[in-house]
Amino acid sequence: MPPPVPGAGPVDPSRSSQQRPLFSRPSARERRRLAEALRTETVGGMVLLAAALAALIWANTPLSDSYEAVRSFHFGVPALGLDLSVEHWASDGVLTLFFFAAGIELKRELVRGELRRPAAAALPVVAAVSGMAVPALVYLATNIAGGGQLSGWAVPMATDIAFALGVLAIVGAHLPSGIRAFLLTLAIVDDIGAILVIAVFYTSTLNLAALGGSLAGLVLFRVLHVNLKVRGWYVYLPLAVTVWALMYNSGVHATVSGVAMGMLLSGRPRKDPDGEPVEGSSPADRVEHRVRPLSAGFAVPVFALFAAGVGVSGAALADTFRQPESLGVFLGLFVGKIVGVFGGTYLAARFTRARLDPALSWSDVTGIAMLAGIGFTVSLLVGELAFDSASTQEHVKGAVLLASLASALVACVLLRTRNAKYRALWEEETRDEDRDTVPDI
Incomplete structure (x- = not known):
């Protein structure tokens, strides 16, 4: 029997037990973790939006000269190869906090989250990979036709989860947790792809001695943290700075060191007297609890402040659509993302046992696919x-x-x-008539 067309009528009861609804409600533990992550990312998205607006205003007023002066001001330690501009300190240095938090999130998803189960991970992985491949192809097609530079193919690949969730906080406060979990997981897979692309395709000439020193520092980080169980921050902060500096001088983008250190943290939680794992008790969870507010509230906004200041005059906007490179980026994000994410999700549903949750429609997938076109932080970096x-x-x-x-x-x-429908689903998910702080559902 051919697989059912997603969203097309009732499902055969004989097969319903074998089918897993798309965007179904996560488990109670996953919903708690999701809610915490969304609160942090949503607030971070608001701060990020404010920083981007401040950069645009600063760069398009009579104070624009001061913006350029601050952004290009150099300081550091030249003897260590670290005499950088403020703009590069923001992108290569401060933004490492963002990638460190991303590394911790990746580790948790791969070990304890949705990505540890192939069946659950298949849909967001397929959607994310399609959502990276199609924008890259759109960029390449545009620049091959227009004679532009092909080196920017990876710019429209990434989704900015903080910005996307900031938008959701404004217009989709009652979005069902299943859709939010899908968007968050899709963005995490996106981050994996972006990290690999930066490390492999945007690495300059390698300094093998510096790279070897950085890798040795990562090994020492792991031994101290896991084998010797050293817990003092005063040990890891100097080590982390050393690993970062060596990675920067190696030619590999310095933010990769943040991802590596985040993934090396132990994710093993302690056990309660009954032998059950205590949620949020692992070293990785505790570190992330302290670092994520710094990442979302400081690192990413600082990067945005010095990366988003571009001219928005009529001539500048016209040039954006005349240059093949910028046109390819625009079409890749605005068209390629929706085609890739929606198409990947539809095909995954069409050719697997998954089916769309009966309470949702494919227009909901379209809205999330459009949100994936918000490619701010990593796109600017690439x-x-x-x-x-x-x-x-x-x-x-x-x-x-x-x-x-x-x-x-x-x-x-x-x-x-679809807000009225989302509100009804959200109220059902969060209903707590017995007031025991646990949703009745």
């Missing part, structure tokens, strides 16, 4: 790595901002049309 020309970088940044804004606006319209 744009800086992919192009040497300052003017091309500015045009690409403008394209990232415009595409993210357009994706957010269309997603808002699509999600708002």
Whole structure:
């Protein structure tokens, strides 16, 4: 029997027990973890939006000269190869906190989260991979046709989860937890892809001695943390800075060191008297609890403040759509993301036993696919790595901002049309008539 068309009528009862609904409600433990992550990312998304707006205002007023002066101001330790501009300290240094938190999140998802189970991970992985491949192909097609530089193919691949959840906080406060979990997991897989792309394709000439020193520092980090169980921050902070500095001088992008250290943290929770794991008690969980607010509330906004300041005059916007590189980025994010994420999700449902949750429709998937087109932080970072020309970088940044804004606006319209349905689902999920703080469902 051919697989059922997703969303097309009732499901055969004889097969319903074998089918897993798409965007179904996560377990109670996953919902608690999701709620905590969403609170942090949502607040971070609001701060990120404020920082991006501040950068745009600062760069497009009579104070624009001071913006450029601050952004290009150099300081550091030249003898150690660390004489960087403020802009590069933000992208190569401060943003490492973001990647460190991302590394911890990746480790948890792979060990204890949705990604540990192939059946549960298949849908967001397929959607994320399609959502990275199609934008890259759209960029390549646009630039092959227009004679542009092909090095920017990875710019439209990433989804900015903080920005996307910030938009959800404004227009989709009652979005069902299943859809939120899908978006969060999709963005995590996106992060894995972006990290691999940065490490493999945007690495300059390697300094093997510095790279070897950085890897040795990571091994020492692991031995101290896991084998010797050393817990003093005063040990790890100098070690982390050393690993970061060596990674920077090796030619591999320095933020990769943050991901590596995050994934090396122990995720093993302690046990209660009954032998059950205590949620949030692992070293990785405790470190993330302290670092994630710094990442979302400081590191990413600082990066945005010095990366998002581009000219928004009529001429500058026109140039964005005339240059093949920036046009490819815009089309990749705004068109490629929705085609990739929606198409990947549909095909995964069409050719597997998964089916769409009866309470939802494929228009909900379209709204989430549009949110995936918000590619702010990592897209801006890759744009800086992919192009040497300052003017091309500015045009690409403008394209990232415009595409993210357009994706957010269309997603808002699509999600708002279903708000009444989402509210009913959310009220059912959170109903607590016996007031025991545990949802009755």
